[in-house]
Amino acid sequence: MTTVDATTTAQTLEELAAQLPDGAVITDPVKMEAYRWDRANDPDAGMPLAVVRATCTEDVQAAVRFAAATNTPVVPRGAGSGLSGGSTAQNGAIVLSVERMREIRIDPLTLTAVAQPGAINAEVKDAAAEQGLWYPPDPASFEFCSIGGNIATNAGGLCCVKYGVTTDYVLGMKVVLSDGRLVTLGGPRLKDVAGLSLTKLFVGSEGTLGIITEVTLRLIHIKRNPSTLVATFRTLDDATRAVLGITQQMRPSMLEFMDRPTINAVEDETRMGLDREAAAMLIVQSDEPAGYAQHEIETIAEVCEANNATECYHTDDPDEGQAFIAARRIAIPAVEKKGTILLEDCGVPLPELGRLVSGIEEISRRREVLVAVMAHAGDGNTHPLVVFDPTDDAQRERAHVAYGEIIDLAVSLGGTITGEHGVGRLKRPWLGDYLGPDVLELNHRIKNALDPQGILNPGTVFEAREGR
Amino acid sequence: MTTVDATTTAQTLEELAAQLPDGAVITDPVKMEAYRWDRANDPDAGMPLAVVRATCTEDVQAAVRFAAATNTPVVPRGAGSGLSGGSTAQNGAIVLSVERMREIRIDPLTLTAVAQPGAINAEVKDAAAEQGLWYPPDPASFEFCSIGGNIATNAGGLCCVKYGVTTDYVLGMKVVLSDGRLVTLGGPRLKDVAGLSLTKLFVGSEGTLGIITEVTLRLIHIKRNPSTLVATFRTLDDATRAVLGITQQMRPSMLEFMDRPTINAVEDETRMGLDREAAAMLIVQSDEPAGYAQHEIETIAEVCEANNATECYHTDDPDEGQAFIAARRIAIPAVEKKGTILLEDCGVPLPELGRLVSGIEEISRRREVLVAVMAHAGDGNTHPLVVFDPTDDAQRERAHVAYGEIIDLAVSLGGTITGEHGVGRLKRPWLGDYLGPDVLELNHRIKNALDPQGILNPGTVFEAREGR
Known part of the structure; x- marks a missing residue:
């Protein structure tokens, strides 16, 4: 924890506030509450010294100069929608919000x-x-x-x-x-x-x-209107084999995957008639020019059918296609209604996608927790959501064990601990093992070269220094 | 210049040689000659201590460990085709060639x-x-x-x-x-x-x-066979306006530009019937699916005609298209036959392409040296070639002045000193002014963090340290 002399800080904060537009500096704990968490909801979020709502680059400079002069941590914050806790507030820090810089x-x-x-x-x-x-x-x-x-x-x-x-x-x-x-x-x-x-x-x-x-x-x-194909499969293996079959032949403009728990959570929300018995569903799009898109969609349909698709439906109607994309986009909120979630972001090389999703199913069974898997399948990037009842301590513990086991599984398959959400605070415990000591040290060398005081978002990606 | 005790070095080099495959270490000055220059032909190329022809990663590690232990510069070298002098040998350095690592x-x-x-x-x-x-x-x-x-x-x-x-x-x-x-x-x-x-x-x-x-x-x-369009223009302005007109509407798969001196140099070589009177020529390709490519080519033709193209020819025949690409690819060697060249690599934001090429024409006239301009026009990346007679000292001097003026012009138009060739040794004098002191210092901080001894390719991008 940073220990800053309260009087000095107050004075200097006032000086900072004087340089900034009215109301840019917030110190009221009630008003600061909204700036303490992002969507990772880190229970260890601290209480910041102040929130600075910058309106321009000069405001940001003023806040960072203050932070450098007083050795105060700075936590930059956009919309607070991060999923890895990279905007989690820290005790004594300035949360530097850019929400008003929207030009x-x-x-x-x-x-x-x-x-x-x-x-x-x-x-x-x-x-x-x-x-x-x-x-x-x-x-x-x-x-x-x-x-x-x-x-x-x-x-x-x-x-x-x-x-x-x-x-x-x-x-x-x-x-x-x-x-x-x-x-x-x-x-x-x-x-x-x-x-x-x-x-x-x-x-x-x-x-x-x-x-x-x-x-x-x-x-x-601007993008052309895509054609959309939706296919369901009786087994996870069939679905992931279809993913590989498609990517071997083309780059579709979208290739999304949902497993049975995800399909069911989405169907609970939408009642759009998804097949609740399917082990997995793929949503695939082609935005190639008219004629060629149909050719791609036909090829995709052939691959799905060759991999035992139980249903295979396609449409050139953009609105109808959009309805399936909307279903995919609400998958996370839909699963969130089933309990508290631990959100994963593992990526593997494409050929390992099958082993990853079947391994996750096995972990879910062994640890007796629900895991809903959705994936940007064409990139090998999965989002397993480990769901638990927050009132059930034993289940919570099993969920955390499953979460760690999923990361370990992805890494053992040549995958990454985070494909697109970032390390933040949430994945930091896994970063060192994933990168290995030499690459981690290379990261540190660059961090130290650019932020020798260690004031920029300490605790995110890199461990906070001693005493911070 | 590095001063290394000759006896120590010889011993250590022998030790290094003992760790490497037979013949990996070359110290014969005659045999080293081929490793002193890249295609920038820097007259100040030094005489290396040794050339190490690595066969694997471990060989490279051994050479770098030797270099670190003896504080010897290392100049990495691929095929030696660099155009900015990044592989230029230095006195006392190890030239580390990876030419045998081709798996x-x-x-x-x-x-x-x-x-x-x-x-x-x-x-x-x-x-x-x-x-x-x-x-x-x-x-x-x-x-x-x-x-x-x-x-x-x-x-x-x-x-x-x-x-x-x-x-x-x-x-x-x-x-x-x-x-x-x-x-x-x-x-x-x-x-x-x-x-x-x-x-x-x-x-x-x-x-x-x-x-x-x-x-x-x-x-x-794999890429589809492209359709190709070639258009000629009476003025540079017409041609660059056509470039902007095309890029406003689509991303062609190729959009190349050659000015009159370039067209003439290429025509001297190929006798393919290019219009020697044209101020500029564009070569444009679309590799969209059949049908849609024709649609794009028609749009491109309309844009060219709206910008007063004197000729506008297109073909779906891949071999015929390839002949025009080949013409573009031999442009540099064709111009090289006209004299010694100073090769530029300036890039500007697309809307400034017209001002850049007409400004270059003006510099060419004022400095009375031939400048042939070819460009990856769709990226705003130009290659002006300043040509001079190596036996004419006054012309050589004017050529160097023109070369500097072209860089300054590009930078004044919001452009870069190098779009794709690299800084190497050739563009290093311009880097500081281009980046400004703060960004240059940021570059140095990272360089120092990763290469604290300053042994990796000193003089390329970064100034060599004192005494090196």
Whole structure:
């Protein structure tokens, strides 16, 4: 825990507040409550010294300079929708919220968006769409997650299987460094190899190297309406074999997987007539030009049928397709209604997807806890949700054991502990074993080079220093 | 200059040689001659202490450990096809050649290639093609440049406008660090956000942070045969306006530009009937599915005609299309026959392409030197070639002045000093001004964190330390 002399801090905080717009600094514990957690709901969230609601880059600089001068931790925060606890408040820290920094400018000539970090992903998509352009990365939370958070975690989504992840769309940024200096990296140039790839280094750094205050995003031309195929399978093996069969032949624009517990949770919500007996369901899209999309969908249908699909339905109607995507998008909230959840984000090399999902089923059975698995199957990126009754201590304990066993299983299959949510605080205990001591040390060397005081988001990705 | 006690060095070099396969260590100055230059032909290339021709990762580790122990610079070297002097030998250095490390394994299930750094880009493409897969990045030198060099420089090419650059295809790597330790970063997982984006940091680091000994590359399904359109224009403005008109509407799979001096140099070589009077020529391809490609080509033709194209020809015949691409690919060697060249690699935001090429024409006129401009126009990435008669000292001087003025012009238009060739030794004098002191310092902090002795490719990207 940071121990700061209360009088000094109060004075300095007042000085900081004087530099910032009215109401930018919040110290009222009741008002700060909303800024202590993200969607990981870490029970160990601390009580911050203050929340600073920045309105511009200069505000962020002022807050970071204050933090550097007083050796105060800074926890950057976008929309608070993170799933790994990367925005969890800490005792004595400044929570630096960028929720008021939401400007978006679209440049149709350079095909870029310049956005402030608090802009919501969907707002960037909408602004781009007004100019006939598209910002592809689409986390399931795209309607309420911030671009800053997306970049901090190198967020993925449903379209990644064909269109890549966040880092593939980041051309440049403004970043406030740990001493309050502002640097501009990259810009609206499609190619630039002058100096180290710093832009790419900051993507996915979860607020531990600097605070992003503006990003330049690459846009592409607007997506065509996709055709959609939905197939159900009697066994997990059939479904994962179909995934491999599809990816061997094409890059569909979406390839999502839901297992039986997920299908049932979604059906409980939607009553859309999903097959509750199916072991798994795939939702696949092709957005190729008319004619060719149908050709791809036919191939996908053939693969599904060759892998014993029990049902295989396809539609060119965008609204009907959208209904299945909506079903997939509400899968997490639907499962959340079954109990408290521990959300996983394991990715494996594609050929291991089958072993991962059947291993998870085995863990679920052995530990007697419900695990609902949904997956961006075309990327090998799964989200097993371990569900438990929060009033049942024994079940809670078994759930945590299952959670750890799932991570260990993914790693043993050559997979990662986090595919798209970030390490945050939640996955930090697994990071060292996953990376190994040498790669972990390489991470530390860069962290120390860029944040020698260790004030930027301590406890996220990296252990907080002693005494913090 | 490094001063190393000759006796000690000789002994230690012998010890190193004893650890390596027969013939791996070359110290004969005549045999070392071929390892002193890359295609930048730096006249200041030094005489190395030794050339080490590694056959495996362990050989590289042994060489780097020797270098660390003796504080000897290490210059990593792939095929020696670099255009910025990043492989230029230095006095007293070890040139670490990976030309014998050429293994390639294709995994059709994970859709990846695992390649050693000495593998030629074309060899990776060929191995992938045998499995119906494609490795897109295609520097003009793809038939003789190494994958290791491509990754060291984050190389681009002709297909980038639609398919992105090298970094977009690098999923993982093995890297020997400056102390000889080996680390493995990433792997055949399409998504992985555990820890900092170190894989991306090493891409484009030009051998200054570590030595890559294996890479895992993402492959995609094989490219369809493209349709090709060639258009000529009476003015540079017409041509660059057409480029903008095309990119506003679609991402063609290729969008290349050649100005009059380039067209004429190519026509001198090929006698294929190019219009010698045209101010500029565009070569555009669409590889969308049949039917839709024709639709794109028609749109491209309309844009060209609306911008006063004097000729506009298109073909669906792959061989005929290939002839135009071949013409573009031989543009550099064709211009090289006109004199000694200084090769530029400036990139600008797309809307500035017109101002850049007309500004270059103005510099060419004012400095009375031939400048031939070819460009990956769809990326805003140009290659102006400043040509001079090596026997004419005054002209040589004017050429160097023009070269600097072109860089300054690109930067003044919001452009970069290098789009795809790398900083190497050639562009280093411009790097500080381009990045500014804070970003340069950020580069140095990371360099110092990963290579505290400063032994990895000193003089490339970063100034060599005092006394080196």
